[in-house]
Amino acid sequence: MNPVIVRNVKIGEGIPKICVPVAGTTEKEILTQAEELSGLPVDIVEWRADWFTDVFVFERVNEVLVKLRKAAGDLPLLFTFRTAMEGGEKAVAAADYTELVIRAVRTGLIDLVDIEFFTVGEDMEKCLETAHKADVKVIASSHDFQGTPSKEDMISRLRRMQEAGADILKLAVMPRSRRDVLALLDATQEMVTRYADRPVITMSMGGTGLISRLCGEEFGSSVTFGAAKQASAPGQIPVLELEPILKTIHENIHTK
Numbered sequence: 001m002n003p004v005i006v007r008n009v010k011i012g013e014g015i016p017k018i019c020v021p022v023a024g025t026t027e028k029e030i031l032t033q034a035e036e037l038s039g040l041p042v043d044i045v046e047w048r049a050d051w052f053t054d055v056f057v058f059e060r061v062n063e064v065l066v067k068l069r070k071a072a073g074d075l076p077l078l079f080t081f082r083t084a085m086e087g088g089e090k091a092v093a094a095a096d097y098t099e100l101v102i103r104a105v106r107t108g109l110i111d112l113v114d115i116e117f118f119t120v121g122e123d124m125e126k127c128l129e130t131a132h133k134a135d136v137k138v139i140a141s142s143h144d145f146q147g148t149p150s151k152e153d154m155i156s157r158l159r160r161m162q163e164a165g166a167d168i169l170k171l172a173v174m175p176r177s178r179r180d181v182l183a184l185l186d187a188t189q190e191m192v193t194r195y196a197d198r199p200v201i202t203m204s205m206g207g208t209g210l211i212s213r214l215c216g217e218e219f220g221s222s223v224t225f226g227a228a229k230q231a232s233a234p235g236q237i238p239v240l241e242l243e244p245i246l247k248t249i250h251e252n253i254h255t256k
């Protein structure tokens with residue numbers, strides 16, 4: 001397993017890293033949320049740009065990114081536009097989505113970008129090339145807010161992302177039963193022990209899936225999403241509650 005290192009944060013080794021979404025609709029809300037992160041246990045700041053009212057006016061996106069970059073200080077900044085098809089706030093044509101992602105990467109203001117693997121389709125290669133040229137790491141992602149695919153399907157999605165050349169492989173699914181949560185955990189541990197040579201991030205959403213946001217160090221998920229004030233997906237818990245749980249697991253995981 002080769003960790004991915006972004007601004008001194010080692011993703012894919014040791015305790016799962018805590019990523020906190022900033023999800024405001026106005027510039028003011030976004031910056032206030034970002035400023036409120038100081039003093040909290042946060043390893044990565046995610047801007048969920050799909051919440052932003054002006055997200056389709058790129059100059060506005062750029063302006064916010066400049067300020068967010070400052071507010072994030074030394075923390076890695078992850079740019080995410082989650083499409084409505086995958087559980088986000090706004091619908092967008094695939095070509096416009098790809099263009100937005102590419103423009104965000106080219107600003108030189110972000111460290112990581114989330115790219116929905118099945119939304120960009122064949123454009124993944126172009127996105128990866130642009131990102132890598134700009135020294136931006138790519139999290140390929142796939143979300144199923146309706147249910148949990150079979151274990152084989154989940155592993156196959158993650159393997160396809162790896163084969164395409166993404167730096168980090170991410171899958172979020174919605175459980176309909178406890179068995180679904182077990183399937184997600186099983187897929188994760190099989191992926192990391194048999195196939196993955198790079199970090200994997202998985203989560204089963206909602207209250208039933210909460211356990212999957214806590215046990216990544218044992219089962220193989222390298223980043224967990226927690227809320228500061230605004231949760232961006234069902235099942236996220238406040239980072240101040242999340243951190244001690246991750247720590248307890250980390251400190252006791254190797255005891256016999």
Ligand SMILES: O=C1C[C@@](O)(C(=O)O)C[C@@H](O)[C@@H]1O
Binds near residue numbers: 114205233234
């Ligand atoms: O993809 C993810 C994971 C997520 O959906 C979650 O379930 O925590 C939250 C999103 O903000 C992030 O982009």
